[in-house]
Amino acid sequence: MSESKKVRLGAIGAGWWATSNHFPLFRDHPDVELVGVCGIGDDLERIREKFGFGFATEDADELLSADIDAVVIATPHDLHHELAAKALDRGLHVLCEKPMTLKAEEAWDLARRAEEAGTVFLVPYGWNYKPFTVAAKKLLADGAIGEIQFVSCNMASPTRGLFGTDPSYMLELWNSETAPNPTTWSSPEHGGGYAHGQVTHSSALLFWLTGLRASSVAGRVSTAGAPVDLFDAGVVHFEGGALGSLSGAATLADGDNYQIDIRLFGTEGVMMIDVERERVTLSRYDGRRESIDIAPGEGEYECLVPPVRFIELITGASTENNSDVTVAARSVELIDALLRSSAAGGVETPV
Template sequence: MKEVRIGLVGTGWMGKSHSKSFLNALYHFGEEYGKPVFEMVSDITEESALKVKKQFGFKRYSKDWHDVVTDKDVDLVDITTPNAFHYEIAKEALLNNKHVYCEKPLSLSAGQSKELANLAKEKGLVNYVGFNNVMNPATKYIRRLVQDGKLGEITKVSGTYDQDALLDQQIPISWRHLKKISGSGTLGDLGSHLFSVLQFILGDMKAVNALTRTVIKERPVRLNSTETKTVENDDVVILLSQYENGAIGTLSSSRIATGRKNHLSFEIQGTKGTVHYTLENLNDVHVYFTKDDSVDRGFRRVLLGNDHEGYSAFQPAPGIAIGFNDFKTLETHEVLSSITKGTSYICDFNFGFKVDRIIEAILESSELNSWVFI
């Protein structure tokens, strides 16, 4: 058993999610893959840092993230701050020879993300980006169908990630609406999850032609305030896409999608079959194969079970539902295992760079109103 001493930077909802998931990974997989030790937590708000320190048993806290990345007793720097701070913290952590686990996006530019990927490779350190939907057993099952040729040649992909969490125009403005801190809007917040899943399943995207729109242009600076501030990034995005494997696609995302709560949905069509999946029915995958065709047969429902990678860590038999938070547990387990056992992992900084390059290309395409090659 090897201890992995964690320094957490950022104590919001995602910081707590990471911390809970480390504990769950220990419970589900055991100490042989590494025992998480909560060494230090940092937040610019002292009250928040103290609260998380007490909640998860961190040994120490600081208001300055530099204390975490330079501390000799920290092995892994876990970054869950707003987007704009990821690059600087990750870079300093790598320069101080720390493994890095960074919530997505890796940075606000593809250039910065590529720099971090190159630095991590040079240092030989674990470098992980938190695209938790990639860890979904359904995602890995669908990738296997594609890789094994069960769907034949991939011809078309369609997908969207829609929520209505920001539909109410009276919801106050936050860092997610400001380019300097968040970068893009729904594109980077929600769309990046869709792009990461399809990156894993289909491989590299080749080109995009996109439109973006900001529907709610002003938001109150605080609840019930008459003072407003300009929303600087996208509420809605839609694009045509080309993949290196020849597939073409229509992809979209909206953070003001009336009635949609967590609608990450996609369909991949091939010459021998089609697969459809939506996160709002998390444990169901719908598949169709031409070899099974008859006058009375269409799509069939596949329930997640023990033969789908990752599922058996949570449930003993097929058809028993697993939950969204379980993806994060699989993710933190992979982080621990990569540090203690040197096991391979999917969402490294180069993977993060590829997703950030897609986002950058979409923004460029929308501005130029033309195709942009990735």
């Protein structure tokens, strides 16, 4: 792409997350032209004017048919696959919100389409772009712990209200003018629940860091009286023979820091990645000890880098996609298998 040509961007979905995170970043990016926005509701024209989109429509096909290079998909989860597939078939670059899809077969269908299209596909997982996780991945890629044999991956967050139809705390946290639609987060039909809404983060971080892929999952979830799952647990076998445990809880107190605690046990050592306490440590069996320096506050979640990286990948300013379609698909298939296993009371293979 020519340095002088801006990325002509369209957006499908103009709700809470899109207007509080993505649209401000793209509006202020010097290499982006906001061509059109697709959404529903009385606020659409106000959103178009506020962020400087050229036009607004309630018809996704009209948006995708416009003269655009790329599209941001930030709709309810259950709509992602159809819209992303259409965008890829048109040869567009795609930034698709997480979870990328709800079903494993849909996720791998998008992976196939993205490969055929040869375009950028990024799912904006913020923790995958932190300097300390990038440093941890480099250590792992250099063989710091050898072959991974066991994994422990836990996540907890103050999101019980979001998945229980009271998003007021999250709205206050992000200071958005557009309230989260409770049906997106607390409706089983739309893919609500902690696994799709939060474990998607921890599992995508795990898969990007390690390159692992689940081969079977024995999972259980608990709603604790909510309309969707608030607690998730699974025993995972990975391709290559590693064993692991995966867990998630939505009921941290409001204001507490998000927790992601990943512990990797290998043939040559152990690595711990703890985003809450902002520490990464390596302990090798040969006696080597190492810690990664982390700036205070770096472990807190934010999603400022991925949208910008999306544009940089399109323009050629970067080649580092830390949350590509394959990473996202591996997360989807794990969560899909965990939820199916819990519903069936047995063990499920991801595909």
